Amino acid sequence: MITTIDGLPPALAASVSPEEHAYVADIQRRGMLPFAVTPHFASLARPEKNDPIRRQFFPDPREAAFDPFALDDPLGENCYRAAPHLIHQYRNRALLLAARTCAGYCRHCFRRVWLTNAEPRPEGLSLFNQTVHEVNLQGPLDYLAEHGEIQEVLISGGDPLTLDNACLDSLFRGLRQVRPGIVLRVCTRMPITEPERFDSETIALLACFYPLKLAVHINHPQELSDPSRTALAVCVQAGIPVYVQTVLLRGINDDPRLLADLFGECLDMGMFPYYLFQMDLARGTAHFRVPLKEGIALYRELGALISGPGLPVYALDLPGGGGKIRLHEKSITGEAHTARGAAYSLQDTGGREWYYPVN
Numbered sequence: 001m002i003t004t005i006d007g008l009p010p011a012l013a014a015s016v017s018p019e020e021h022a023y024v025a026d027i028q029r030r031g032m033l034p035f036a037v038t039p040h041f042a043s044l045a046r047p048e049k050n051d052p053i054r055r056q057f058f059p060d061p062r063e064a065a066f067d068p069f070a071l072d073d074p075l076g077e078n079c080y081r082a083a084p085h086l087i088h089q090y091r092n093r094a095l096l097l098a099a100r101t102c103a104g105y106c107r108h109c110f111r112r113v114w115l116t117n118a119e120p121r122p123e124g125l126s127l128f129n130q131t132v133h134e135v136n137l138q139g140p141l142d143y144l145a146e147h148g149e150i151q152e153v154l155i156s157g158g159d160p161l162t163l164d165n166a167c168l169d170s171l172f173r174g175l176r177q178v179r180p181g182i183v184l185r186v187c188t189r190m191p192i193t194e195p196e197r198f199d200s201e202t203i204a205l206l207a208c209f210y211p212l213k214l215a216v217h218i219n220h221p222q223e224l225s226d227p228s229r230t231a232l233a234v235c236v237q238a239g240i241p242v243y244v245q246t247v248l249l250r251g252i253n254d255d256p257r258l259l260a261d262l263f264g265e266c267l268d269m270g271m272f273p274y275y276l277f278q279m280d281l282a283r284g285t286a287h288f289r290v291p292l293k294e295g296i297a298l299y300r301e302l303g304a305l306i307s308g309p310g311l312p313v314y315a316l317d318l319p320g321g322g323g324k325i326r327l328h329e330k331s332i333t334g335e336a337h338t339a340r341g342a343a344y345s346l347q348d349t350g351g352r353e354w355y356y357p358v359n
């Protein structure tokens with residue numbers, strides 16, 4: 001894992017400006033999301049400031065800008081915490097925070113508080129060393145045993161593929177023991193950031209826990225390197241359904257033609273484009289936000305460029321805990337001048353109003 005500017009490929013290291021140097025040097029003291037990237041993901045970046053890969057992993061001094069709308073718990077998940085590390089917001093599915101680290105950090109991450117406050121991993125430990133005892137499973141398992149209405153568990157984090165295979169095996173087994181047949185949805189970015197993680201042993205492990213699906217975070221066609229394509233194709237061929245989740249990122253993928261190419265390629269590979277997410281209001285991410293009205297217009301154009309099964313749902317997790325809603329022209333029900341600034345009002349599925357910034 002690369003965690004210093006000197007560790008980057010030389011051309012990338014040379015592209016770092018004095019402002020960026022100063023920001024990275026200060027990142028820990030400021031309590032910001034750490035800087036870390038895999039050599040593989042760094043190798044996909046060109047040494048230009050606005051390169052779509054570089055921008056996703058290299059810390060940007062704009063992260064320190066004040067954002068009146070920023071929230072430490074952008075999805076309001078603390079309201080739905082059913083057990084330690086278990087979020088139960090929707091009746092028949094729950095989300096387990098099974099890991100507290102990733103194969104590199106995305107600068108747009110909305111779970112940055114969970115990741116930033118984790119114990120730093122000891123020097124010299126490999127990437128896949130984490131054990132579930134960092135995350136106590138008994139509470140979540142007891143809760144699942146008592147709540148028969150839960151039919152699916154999203155296994156998230158962090159990136160659960162940072163757990164080693166023995167750990168994943170015992171995690172999956174534990175879940176299936178309290179609820180035979182429960183659907184497992186493993187949310188990961190590892191096929192993109194560290195495709196070597198998907199060796200034959202890992203694929204066999206995932207395939208043997210059917211019904212298990214992968215939800216893979218992919219934002220840009222440049223991320224689909226040959227090793228990543230191979231890893232994903234092998235999953236598909238092994239009968240593991242792969243869903244694609246994409247975050248709409250300003251200056252990175254906010255272009256309907258680019259997104260049509262991305263989802264078209266994913267579809268051709270046998271994956272299912274699932275969600276295109278409007279940015280959550282995590283601290284330090286405002287410079288990635290596409291204004292809501294622009295996002296809605298872009299999604300409309302995207303719909304005209306792509307076949308039905310290639311079109312993901314454009315969704316927003318309402319800031320503060322309103323849950324996911326689908327975004328379209330009629331989602332915006334009004335405009336308000338809140339204490340934080342100009343905001344649109346949007347309704348959750350129960351008709352309650354929530355706010356999202358105009359810009």
Ligand SMILES: *Cc1c(COP(=O)(O)O)cnc(C)c1O
Pocket residue numbers: 087088089090093094095154324
């Ligand atoms: C997104 C999410 C889910 C899954 O919702 P789907 O509509 O099934 O994709 C479940 N729990 C939480 C807390 C979520 O944020």
Ligand code: SF4
Pocket residue numbers: 101102103104105106108109110111112157158159188189217
């Ligand atoms: S992989 Fe997911 S959890 Fe990890 S930093 Fe990226 S967005 Fe956040």
